[in-house]
Amino acid sequence: MNLNKKSLEDLARLVQGECIGQSNLVIQGLASLDAASAQNISFVTDEKYLDKALASKAGALIVTQALQEKMHSHKNFILVPNPYLAFAILTHVFEKKHHDVGIESTAQIHPSAIISDSAYIGHYVVIGAHCVVGDNTVIQPHVRIDDDVEIGKDGFIDSHVTLTGACKIGDRVRIHANTVIGGEGFGFAPYQGKWHRIAQLGSVQIGNDVRIGSNCSVDRGALDDTILEHGVKIDNLVQIAHNVKIGENTAIAAKSGIAGSTTIGKNCILAGGCGVVGHISIADNVTITGMSMVTNNIYEAGSYSGGTGLFETPQWKRTVVRLRQLADVPLTQLVKRLDHMQTQIESLESTFKLRK
Known part of the structure; x- marks a missing residue:
């Protein structure tokens, strides 16, 4: 039974x-x-979806006023400046909520840990000494929380997450399955042909309001801390190494x-599969x-942007051959050729002007 039924007027409000x-x-839903x-409401963000919207059987549509004026076949609307944002807000209305509180019998919690009465601790969770779990936070089954970890209020920690390294987690943070926060950073000192482990002390x-997807690693710092500021959003399968600092509201997509x-910096976007070398800085709004x-x-x-765009295979092979040929030509010769070509172009332009 759907308990989240709402009137169109309530949703508009x-x-x-x-x-x-x-x-x-x-x-009854989105x-x-x-x-x-x-019984559903849908949304339209752009005129390119107009044909789909006109053919849709949705009971109501979330649109701008300009789009609504072009949809005479529909009668029920919610008018907003940003339909996608309105859709995002309404997803929370129809989301299935976790209402359980308390501690399951199979959980193991150190006596010194402080667990809010309104929190939920699932089956087989292990919580170490001096940990803190805030109000309304949900810890799903099989989570491991090591000593001195602190989690704020209204959080969600999904199954098989490991929180270690005395990490500190703010309010309204969501961490999804199989992610490790505070694991040992990749630190080794090379000496006489061997790698000597550096204990990570940060x-x-x-x-x-940070979100971290599944199967991610956020390593603890070597000396100082690794920092994810307010509002950072991390997709699945992302590696963040020790002592990285990520500014507010930056989003990083999968496999980066x-x-x-x-x-x-703040308000940056890293699309899927990006790689960033160590010990550099990236400005805000990049x-x-x-x-x-x-x-x-x-x-x-x-x-x-970096990398090379996609070609058909034969064209890609020809391009690689040309790149190799260019690599064999001294730079001075390339510059001379370009200068000669520029001179020829200027001569042709002068000739055309004289003929006019």
């Missing part, structure tokens, strides 16, 4: 939008334009790797496009 049409229409039924500090002691390799400091905001 939640997103501070204008309700148009049947205000008492009962909405759905895509293609899959929506008369920790991890995670701010409020950040090497040690790198600082990334976007790195997918599969790029960042090897130097970035001092100015903007979008940066």
Whole structure:
């Protein structure tokens, strides 16, 4: 039974939008334009989806006023400036909530740990000495929380997560399955042909409203702490090495790797598969496009790309041959050739002007 039924008017109020049409229409959930039924609400963000919207069976649509004026076949709307943001807000209305509180019988908790009465501790959770778990935080089964770890309020720690290294986690933080926070950083000193382990003495500090996906690693610092500031969003399968600092509201997509002691600014975006070398800094408001390799400091905001775009295989093979040929030509010869070509172009331009 769906306990989250809402009237169209109630939903409009939640997103501070204008309700148009049947205000008492009962909405049972969100759905895509293609899959929506008369009991669902969907959203439209752009005119390129107009045909789909007109064909949709959704009972109501979240749109801008400009889009609503082009949809005479639909009668029920919520008008907002940003339909995608309104959709994001309403997902929380229809999300299945975890309402259990208390500690399951199979959990093992050190007597010195402080667990809020409103928290939930699932089966087979292990919590070490002097830990803190805040109000309304949910710890799913099989989580391991080592000594001196602190977790704020309204958090969600998914199954098989390990929190170690005395890490400190803020409020409203979500950490998904199989992620390790505070594990040992990759630190070794080379000497006489051997690698000598460096004990990692720092920790991890995670701010409020951070989200970390599944199968991620955030390593503790070697001396100072690894820091994720408020609002950072991390996708699945991301590696963040020791002593990295990530600024507020930066988002990092799947399969990216950040090497040690790198600082990334605020409001940055790293698309999927990016690699960042260690000991560099990236300014605020920088976007790195997918599969790029960042090897130097970035001092100015903007979008940066690396790597080579996709070719058909035969064309790619020809391109590689040309690149190898260029590599065999001394730079001075290339410069001379370019200068000669420039002279020829200027001569042709002069000739064309004289003929006119």
